[in-house]
C-alpha cells in the first residue's frame with residue numbers, strides 16, 4: 001500500500017530539472033550572501049548609531065529599526081519592486097530582492113549587535129584605553145571580538161532565517177529555488193511532489209549550516225583560536241615557554 | 249623586611265628635580281557635586297604613595313585623573329616633568345604615549361576575557377607600543393614568569409583564580425615599561441591567599457624601585473611598603489605623612505576612625 005502510494009507520489013522526471021534546481025540553488029545562495037553581508041554592515045552601523053551620545057543619531061537609528069521590524073518582509077519586497085518604479089526608481093529583480101532583505105534583516109541584526117556591544121563590560125574599554133590604545137583600536141581589538149562572541153547565537157539564527165526568507169522572492173520571480181519549484185510544478189502539475197523535494201533541498205542547506213554555526217559557536221566558546229595571527233602568537237609563546245622550561 | 253630609612257619625609261617633600269607625578273590644585277565634580285577638592289600630591293620617583301579613605305572619598309577618581317581616564321575640571325598634573333593637564337585643558341600631545349608610561353591595575357582585574365594570559369600582555373605592546381610580534385610575545389612570557397605565571401600563559405582569564413588574574417593584569421600593566429604604576433584596590437576582590445600572591449608581586453616591584461600610587465584598605469601592607477600615606481575624605485586630603493605617622497599616630501579624628509575600623513576588620 002505504502003509502496004505503491006510512494007511510487008505514485010514520485011513521478012516527476014527530476015533528471016530534466018537538475019539544471020533548474022542547480023540554478024535556483026545558486027541564486028538562493030547569491031541572494032543569501034549578498035543580503036547577509038549588506039544587512040550585517042548596515043546592522044552594525046545602526047547599532048553603533050544607537051550607542052552614540054548624540055540624541056538625534058540615536059533616534060534616527062531607532063526609528064529605522066522600529067519601522068522595518070514591524071512591517072512584513074513581503075510588503076517591503078512589493079514596495080521596492082512594484083512600488084518604487086512609480087516614483088521613477090526601477091530596480092532589477094536581484095537589486096530589489098537584495099535591497100528588501102538588507103532593509104529587513106539590518107533592523108534585526110542591529111538589535112542583536114547593539115545588545116552584544118553594550119554587553120561588553122565598560123571596564124574592558126577602560127582597561128584598553130588605560131593601556132594606550134585609542135578609541136578605534138579599542139573597538140576593533142577589545143570590544144568587537146567580545147561583541148561578536150555575544151552576537152553569534154542570534155546572528156546565526158538570523159542567517160538561517162534569511163536563507164529561508166529568500167523563498168518569498170518567488171513573488172517577484174527571482175529565479176531562486178522557490179521560483180524554480182513553482183515553474184516545475186506548473187509544468188508537471190505535481191505540486192505535492194515538487195514542493196516536498198524543494199523543501200528537502202532547503203532543509204539540506206539550512207540544517208548543515210545551522211549545525212556548523214553551532215559548532216563554530218562551541219569552538220569559540222571553548223577558546224579555540226580561529227585567527228591565524230592568534231595561533232601564531234600562541235605557538236610563539238609555547239616555544240618561548242619550552243625554552244624557559246615552563247611547559248604550559 | 250622593608251625597613252624604611254628615616255629621611256623619607258625629606259625625600260617626599262623634595263623640591264629639586266621633578267617628581268614622577270605632581271598633582272596640584274586638582275578639582276573634579278560630577279553633575280555639580282565636588283568629588284575632588286583642591287588636591288595636591290607629589291610622588292617622587294621610586295617612591296610608593298598609598299591613598300586610604302572611606303568609600304566615595306574620591307580615591308578612584310584621583311587615580312583616574314592621573315592617566316586622564318577622567319578629565320579634571322581644574323588644576324594641573326605632570327608626569328615625569330611633562331605637564332599633561334593644566335588650567336582645565338589636556339596639554340599632553342600624545343595621550344596614548346602618556347598612558348603607556350602610566351600603568352594601571354584595576355580592582356576587578358579587567359583582563360580581556362577573549363584572550364589568553366599571554367595575549368593579554370601582548371595586545372597593547374603590538375597595538376599601542378608598536379612592538380613587533382615576536383618581541384612582544386617574548387616579553388610577555390618573561391613578564392608572566394616574573395609574576396610566577398609562566399605555566400598559566402596560555403590559559404584564559406576565566407580558567408584562572410582571582411589572584412592569578414590580578415597578577416596577569418600586573419604583567420599587562422608592566423608590558424609597555426611604565427615609569428609609574430597605579431593600583432586601585434588591587435586585592436579588594438580577592439580571598440586572603442590570592443591577596444598574598446598579589447602583594448608578593450607588588451612587594452617585589454616596590455623593591456625594584458617602581459614608582460607607585462596604591463589605593464588600598466590593606467593597612468598592614470600599606471604600612472610595610474609605603475613611603476607616604478595620604479588619607480582622603482570628601483574629596484580632600486585630610487591628613488598625610490609617613491606610614492608610621494598616619495597609620496600609627498593619626499592626628500585627625502576621621503583618620504583615626506578609619507584606621508581603627510580597617511585595622512580590626514583586616
Ligand SMILES: Nc1ncnc2c1ncn2[C@@H]1O[C@H](COP(=O)(O)OP(=O)(O)OP(=O)(O)O)[C@@H](O)[C@H]1O
Pocket residue numbers: 278279283301302303304305306307308309310
Ligand atoms: N562617572 C561618575 N559619574 C558620577 N559620579 C561619579 C562618577 N565616578 C565617581 N562618582 C562619584 O564620585 C565620588 C567619588 O567616587 P570614587 O569612586 O572616586 O570614590 P572611592 O574613594 O574610590 O570609593 P571606593 O572606596 O568605594 O572605591 C562618589 O560619590 C561617586 O559616586
Ligand SMILES: [Mg+2]
Pocket residue numbers: 307308309432433
Ligand atoms: Mg574606588
